[in-house]
Amino acid sequence: MNLKILVVGQVFYPDSFRINDIVKELAVNNDVMMITGLPDYDKGYIPKEYRFFKKRKDKYHNARVIRVPMISRRSGALFRSLNYVSFMITSSVYAFFLKEKFDVVFCYQTSPITMFVPGLVYAKKNKVKSVLYSTDLWPESVKAMNIDESSRVFPILSNISKKIYNKADQVIVSSPSFIEYLKSVHDLDSRSIEYLPQYTDECKEIVEVKKSNFDKDKIVFTFAGNIGRVQDVDVIIRAAEILKNKNYNFKVKIVGSGSDLPSVMKLSEELNVDDYVEFTGRKSHEEMDEIYDDTDVCILTLKDVGYIGKTIPSKLQTYFAKSKPVVAATSGDSKFVIQESGAGVCVESGDVEGLANSMKLYIINPGLINKHGQDAKVYYDEHFSREIFFGRLNKYLEA
Numbered sequence: 154m155n156l157k158i159l160v161v162g163q164v165f166y167p168d169s170f171r172i173n174d175i176v177k178e179l180a181v182n183n184d185v186m187m188i189t190g191l192p193d194y195d196k197g198y199i200p201k202e203y204r205f206f207k208k209r210k211d212k213y214h215n216a217r218v219i220r221v222p223m224i225s226r227r228s229g230a231l232f233r234s235l236n237y238v239s240f241m242i243t244s245s246v247y248a249f250f251l252k253e254k255f256d257v258v259f260c261y262q263t264s265p266i267t268m269f270v271p272g273l274v275y276a277k278k279n280k281v282k283s284v285l286y287s288t289d290l291w292p293e294s295v296k297a298m299n300i301d302e303s304s305r306v307f308p309i310l311s312n313i314s315k316k317i318y319n320k321a322d323q324v325i326v327s328s329p330s331f332i333e334y335l336k337s338v339h340d341l342d343s344r345s346i347e348y349l350p351q352y353t354d355e356c357k358e359i360v361e362v363k364k365s366n367f368d369k370d371k372i373v374f375t376f377a378g379n380i381g382r383v384q385d386v387d388v389i390i391r392a393a394e395i396l397k398n399k400n401y402n403f404k405v406k407i408v409g410s411g412s413d414l415p416s417v418m419k420l421s422e423e424l425n426v427d428d429y430v431e432f433t434g435r436k437s438h439e440e441m442d443e444i445y446d447d448t449d450v451c452i453l454t455l456k457d458v459g460y461i462g463k464t465i466p467s468k469l470q471t472y473f474a475k476s477k478p479v480v481a482a483t484s485g486d487s488k489f490v491i492q493e494s495g496a497g498v499c500v501e502s503g504d505v506e507g508l509a510n511s512m513k514l515y516i517i518n519p520g521l522i523n524k525h526g527q528d529a530k531v532y533y534d535e536h537f538s539r540e541i542f543f544g545r546l547n548k549y550l551e552a
Contacts, residue, residue, distance in 0.1 A: 156550060157184045159255040161248070161272040163223075163240045163264060165189035166213055167200075172261040173213070174354035178543055179259075180215035186255070187216055188247060189273055190240045194341055195435075199225050203416035219306065221247050230298075231292030237265045244271035251275060257550050258283040266291035266314050273320050284549055285321040288351065288467075290334055293460050297383045315339040325349045328486045330463040347549065352542040353471040353533075354438075364517045370502035371402040372516050374480070375448040377441065378468045385456040385502065387413075387420055388482050392509040394424040401516050404451070405430045408444060445475045449522050450497075450515050453481040457502035465490060480511040496529035 158179055165187060166173040179185050190328055191199045202208065203220065209518060211218040221243040226236040248271040258272040262285055269285055276283035292300075292310035314433060318324060318339045324346045326332055335341040380386050393405050407417070407430060414432070421430045425430065436444060451472040455462050463485030472479050479497035481487060482504050491499040500507030515522055 155183055156188075156257060157253075157255040158550065159248075159251075159258045159272070159275060160185060160187045161189075161191045161244065161258065161260050161269065161275075162187070162245075162262070163237070163265075163268040164194050165192065165218065168192045168194040170194075170261075170263065170454060171351065171354050172263075175261055175546075176216045177214045178539075179478045180213075185216040186253070187213065187218045188244050188372070189220055190216065190244070191220055191225070192393055193225045193236075195269050197225075197227055219247065219396065237267055241267040241270045244268075245274045247271065248275040254279065259550060260285050262287045264289045264291070264294055266317050269317055269321070273317065276322075277320075282322045282552075284323045284325065285318070286325040286327070286349070286546075287318075287331060287335075288327040290331055290460055290464075291317075293338075296459055297381060297461060306497060307346065311338075321345075323347070323544075323552075325549060327351050328464040328465075328488050330460055332504065349542065349545055349549075350465060350537050351467045351470055351514055352537050352539045353467070353474040354539075358402075371404050372403045372449045372519065372522075373406065373408045373447055374450050374452050374512060375408060375444060376452040376454070377444070377471070378407040378466065380407065380409050380414045380417060381417075382413055383456050383458060383461055384411070384413070385454040385482070386417045387452050388503060388505050388508055389452055390417060390420050390424060390426060390430060391505040392512060393421075393426045393429050395506065395509040396512060396516070397426055397429050399513075401513060403429065403512065403516055406432045406444065406448070407431065408436055408441070410435050429459055445477065448475075448477060449519070450512070451475075451477040451479050452508075452512075453483060453487060453491075454477055454508070455483040455485060455502060457484045462502060470533065470537045473529040475535060476526040476530040478515065478529060480508060480515070482508045490532075494528055494532035496532055 162172050164170045173262050176187055191203050193199045195516055199264055205538055209220045220232055222237040223239040223243055226233055258276045260269040262269055272283055291314040292307060326403045332346050335346055336343055376389055394405060417422045418432055421427055453469055465486045469487055479491055481499040482502055488499045491497045499512040
């Protein structure tokens with residue numbers, strides 16, 4: 154069934170988000186238009202080739218792209234807020250006056266939840282179905298910025314979020330714990346919520362499990378992704394110190410960037426583990442393929458901070474797709490997945506000693522790496538594959 158799909162979202166290509174791949178895939182057999190903002194996420198500013206009304210109407214593979222003006226995010230809470238609000242206003246105005254008819258509205262929602270507002274504006278005016286795929290809970294996510302229930306702004310954000318979530322015809326969530334949150338905090342009817350785990354777009358996907366080379370000097374562990382307060386990367390650095398002091402031979406690669414990167418790098422220096430921990434910065438998908446080829450075991454850590462700490466971060470699907478066993482320190486949904494799959498070892502959030510012991514398990518028993526890597530790939534194929542994701546997403550859009 155071919156559909157006319159209106160996709161709304163504040164972030165899009167050339168910024169690096171999974172919505173890029175989703176739009177590309179949806180546009181293969183459907184007529185897709187994307188309403189988005191100006192690309193300023195990766196760099197923090199709007200590139201010159203998108204300024205002064207350039208590329209406001211664009212193409213991305215088979216999809217049409219409309220870019221509305223907005224205030225650049227830059228840095229600091231003030232500009233971040235202006236960035237969010239300006240996109241919500243300009244995109245909603247565009248959606249309201251959009252005369253073209255679509256069958257369904259879709260939003261791949263990261264932060265903020267207000268990026269879905271233009272979709273609701275269009276859906277209400279034109280009486281079409283709206284589908285929200287939530288990968289980031291609001292206002293729960295702002296707790297990572299030290300804004301909690303005691304602040305004056307939190308109740309306002311909570312009220313706005315509740316209204317937006319409840320106006321969606323279909324809500325899809327990327328982690329099972331999101332369902333309980335939306336039911337208990339925002340009073341959503343459980344019948345309108347579906348769980349659909351993310352897939353990885355960081356491929357080439359592995360067709361055959363690549364055997365780890367145990368003749369090399371050391372076991373390589375890799376953490377990949379955002380480095381913020383919630384990711385709890387300090388735990389990895391402290392675990393590395395324990396292993397160093399016990400004279401184990403290993404290497405930890407920290408791949409990515411984020412607000413906590415400077416403090417994590419400082420901790421690495423203070424604990425004198427710089428010879429064991431390498432900070433690579435952000436890498437492209439192509440560069441990540443090389444990093445995963447050199448990786449034996451992947452690392453996942455999440456701080457136990459409310460429902461955000463219980464999420465399944467998309468890096469877990471990528472680790473599994475790359476046939477990598479996982480050592481983790483998290484108390485959320487990811488722990489269940491790792492235990493059910495048999496693809497690694499998981500301890501509670503913040504358990505430095507436990508994470509060090511999990512890493513040691515693979516250092517002294519390298520034969521487990523290939524076995525658990527195979528288990529990871531099998532679980533990915535059965536639960537997280539691209540085919541499963543788009544098969545179910547298309548059903549939600551068509552229903």
